[in-house]
Each structure stands twice: as structure tokens, then as C-alpha cells.
Amino acid sequence: MFNNNTIQRFNETETPFYYYDMDVLRNTLDACRDASSKYGFHVHYAMKANFNPQVVKTIQSYGFGADCVSGNEVKAAIAHGFDKCKVVFAGVGKSDKEINLALDANIFCFNVESVQELEIINDLAAAKGKTAGIAIRINPNVDAHTHHFITTGLDENKFGINTWQLNDVAETLRKCANLKFLGIHFHIGSQITDMEVYRSLCIRINEMQDWFEDHGFAIKILNTGGGLGVDYYNPDTNGIANFESYFEVFSKFLRVKPGQEVHFELGRAMVAQSASLIARVLYVKNGQKKNFLILDAGMTELMRPMLYQAYHSIENLTKGSGIRDQDKSEIKYDVVGPICESTDCFRKDVELPQSHRGDLIAIRTAGAYGEVMASNYNLRDQVLSVYSG
Numbered sequence: 001m002f003n004n005n006t007i008q009r010f011n012e013t014e015t016p017f018y019y020y021d022m023d024v025l026r027n028t029l030d031a032c033r034d035a036s037s038k039y040g041f042h043v044h045y046a047m048k049a050n051f052n053p054q055v056v057k058t059i060q061s062y063g064f065g066a067d068c069v070s071g072n073e074v075k076a077a078i079a080h081g082f083d084k085c086k087v088v089f090a091g092v093g094k095s096d097k098e099i100n101l102a103l104d105a106n107i108f109c110f111n112v113e114s115v116q117e118l119e120i121i122n123d124l125a126a127a128k129g130k131t132a133g134i135a136i137r138i139n140p141n142v143d144a145h146t147h148h149f150i151t152t153g154l155d156e157n158k159f160g161i162n163t164w165q166l167n168d169v170a171e172t173l174r175k176c177a178n179l180k181f182l183g184i185h186f187h188i189g190s191q192i193t194d195m196e197v198y199r200s201l202c203i204r205i206n207e208m209q210d211w212f213e214d215h216g217f218a219i220k221i222l223n224t225g226g227g228l229g230v231d232y233y234n235p236d237t238n239g240i241a242n243f244e245s246y247f248e249v250f251s252k253f254l255r256v257k258p259g260q261e262v263h264f265e266l267g268r269a270m271v272a273q274s275a276s277l278i279a280r281v282l283y284v285k286n287g288q289k290k291n292f293l294i295l296d297a298g299m300t301e302l303m304r305p306m307l308y309q310a311y312h313s314i315e316n317l318t319k320g321s322g323i324r325d326q327d328k329s330e331i332k333y334d335v336v337g338p339i340c341e342s343t344d345c346f347r348k349d350v351e352l353p354q355s356h357r358g359d360l361i362a363i364r365t366a367g368a369y370g371e372v373m374a375s376n377y378n379l380r381d382q383v384l385s386v387y388s389g
């Protein structure tokens with residue numbers, strides 16, 4: 001991933017920064033487009049995964065749609081040139097202001113997460129003399145087999161509408177004249193690598209479509225959500241998500257009727273491997289039982305490890321990119337940040353070659369839910385971005 005020229009460039013650059021490898025990004029997007037277009041599937045990029053303007057611009061240039069979870073994301077998607085007919089708006093807590101903004105922007109579809117929200121969107125659309133396209137987000141009760149912090153599709157989650165509420169949904173849809181029912185939406189969690197999970201999801205979607213059609217609602221859109229995972233352990237050997245198998249599962253098990261469109265909302269799989277967080281070692285602390293590498297980056301730059309115990313591969317670039325230096329004894333370090341919180345630790349017991357002040361450290365697979373979650377807690381500087389050619 002990092003050749004000598006790149007590392008030389010890093011040596012001359014102020015740290016910490018996100019390094020975007022635009023080739024990795026483009027190769028990933030090519031793979032995603034090729035694997036999905038084979039089946040005529042539509043992919044929307046989940047904006048929340050990474051909002052770096054260069055990244056978003058590149059994704060937009062491929063013709064993907066945009067999946068937004070706030071009014072500002074809707075606004076920004078349109079400003080970035082996404083076709084408004086390919087902009088969808090999801091989220092459990094859409095405010096009136098956000099709904100109005102999306103109605104004014106004439107977006108394609110609201111993914112609706114409760115019966116009450118249906119009524120509110122209907123009222124706000126009526127006040128503008130508009131009709132809102134809507135899809136019902138159903139909680140399919142499929143276990144995503146992923147970390148419990150990022151599972152969303154089980155019963156009694158804050159997300160989505162549970163199946164026992166569908167009669168209410170149908171009744172509400174019948175009386176809401178300013179809603180246009182487009183289809184059904186699902187999103188069961190994130191960082192899912194087990195394709196069996198998606199097969200189960202397909203089976204549930206098939207059942208749900210039958211339910212709606214039996215109740216007199218024609219379904220145009222089947223939106224399966226996102227969640228495809230990436231390999232955080234082997235970013236070099238496994239740098240592109242398994243789009244082939246992923247879309248193949250849906251082509252095999254999802255019952256798609258003539259005229260229906262299948263939509264996907266991928267975030268992580270499209271951007272995660274394209275970036276690394278590059279930091280420097282500020283201090284090495286050798287304790288009695290533990291050694292600490294104190295970096296100039298912390299939870300203010302990359303929060304995932306602290307927020308949900310996420311694993312990221314960590315390399316000492318000064319001692320060699322991607323190689324395990326067998327000649328030098330490997331030492332276990334707790335790799336920590338400078339922030340005044342004891343949870344500000346990227347990982348404990350990381351085996352690294354002996355490291356020194358000034359060494360460059362790469363924290364890999366940081367392109368998704370990385371830069372977007374950066375904050376200026378402790379009045380830290382905004383994290384910088386650097387791009388490959």
C-alpha cells in the first residue's frame with residue numbers, strides 16, 4: 001500500500017492526517033459498479049460513512065445514488081450533484097425542518113421508520129401541496145451476526161417498524177393522500193461478512209412483499225439497505241469488499257417481479273479501505289508491565305475503536321510498510337492517543353517492531369466512519385487530509 005515515495009511524502013507532512021488512496025477508492029467503486037450492474041441493481045452511497053469532498057465527488061461521478069440520514073446530508077448530496085431522483089432519506093428522528101427541506105428538494109423517497117412519522121410527512125407534504133414518495137423500513141428480525149452495537153434489524157430496536165405494526169401501517173397509508181407508497185426498506189446492521197445473513201434477509205423480504213401485495217399495495221422498490229463488511233485484518237490482501245458474492249446472493253434469493261427495482265445502500269464497503277489515519281509517535285512509555293506508544297492522533301481523529309471496540313490494523317511505517325520485521329524483536333504496545341480520556345486507546349497489546357519517537361504509524365481501513373466522526377474535543381485541530389495522485 002505504501003511505497004517509499006509515499007512514506008517519504010508522509011515524512012514531510014504534518015501529522016495526523018487521513019491519507020486517501022484514490023486508486024483503491026476507484027478500484028473498489030469499479031468492482032461495486034460491475035458486480036451490481038450485472039443484475040441491474042441500483043446502489044446508493046450511504047453518505048454518513050465518509051463525507052470527504054474528494055471522496056464524495058469521486059463516488060458521484062460513478063452515477064451512484066445517495067442515501068442520507070439528515071437534512072444537511074440531503075442538501076449536501078444535491079449540492080454535490082447527485083441526481084435528486086436518486087436521493088433517499090432515512091433515519092428514526094427526522095425533524096420537521098429536515099422533512100420540509102427534503103420535500104422542497106423533491107427527493108425520490110423517504111424511508112419511514114414509524115407510523116407517526118408517516119402521518120407527519122403526510123401533513124407536511126399536504127401543507128406544501130406535494131406528494132412524498134415513501135418506503136416503509138421494516139424490522140425483519142434477522143440477526144446480523146455482527147457486533148451488538150451495530151446490529152439494527154432485531155425486534156424492539158429503535159430502528160424500523162416491527163411486523164406486528166404492519167396493519168397500522170396499511171391503514172395509515174390508505175388514509176394519507178399525500179404519500180405515495182413506493183416500496184419496502186430494510187437495513188439490518190453493519191460490517192456483515194456472513195452471506196447467510198443476507199440470504200435470510202432475502203427470505204424475509206420475499207415474505208414482506210407478499211404481505212403488502214396481499215393487502216393491495218404494489219411494490220416498486222425493494223431496498224435491502226447496506227451493511228456489507230470489509231476485512232479489517234488484511235487490508236492489503238483483501239482490499240476490495242466481496243461485492244460479487246454479496247450481489248449474487250440477492251440475485252439468487254430475492255424474488256424480483258417485472259418492473260421492480262432493487263436498491264442497495266452501501267457505505268463502509270465502498271470507502272473503508274481507501275484511507276489510513278497516519279500519525280506519529282510522540283512518546284514511548286515503558287512501564288513495568290506495559291509499554292505505551294503515545295500517538296499524536298486519538299479518538300478525536302478516529303473514534304471507532306473507542307466507540308465500539310473496532311479493530312484496525314496498525315503498522316509502523318518507519319520500520320517498513322506492511323512487513324513484519326522478523327529480525328527485530330516485536331514488542332507489545334498499548335497504542336494510545338493524547339486525549340484526556342482513558343478510553344482513548346486504539347488497541348492494547350499491539351505487536352510492533354521496537355518503535356521510537358517520530359516513527360510514522362498507519363492505522364488502516366479508516367475510510368469509513370473515520371474522518372466523518374472526527375471532533376475538536378480538547379480544542380484539537382481539525383484533522384487534515386492528503387490524497388494520492
Ligand SMILES: *Cc1c(COP(=O)(O)O)cnc(C)c1O
Binds near residue numbers: 227
Ligand atoms: C448506515 C446506513 C447504511 C450504510 O451502512 P454500511 O454498513 O456503511 O454499509 C445504509 N442504510 C442505512 C439506513 C443506514 O443507516
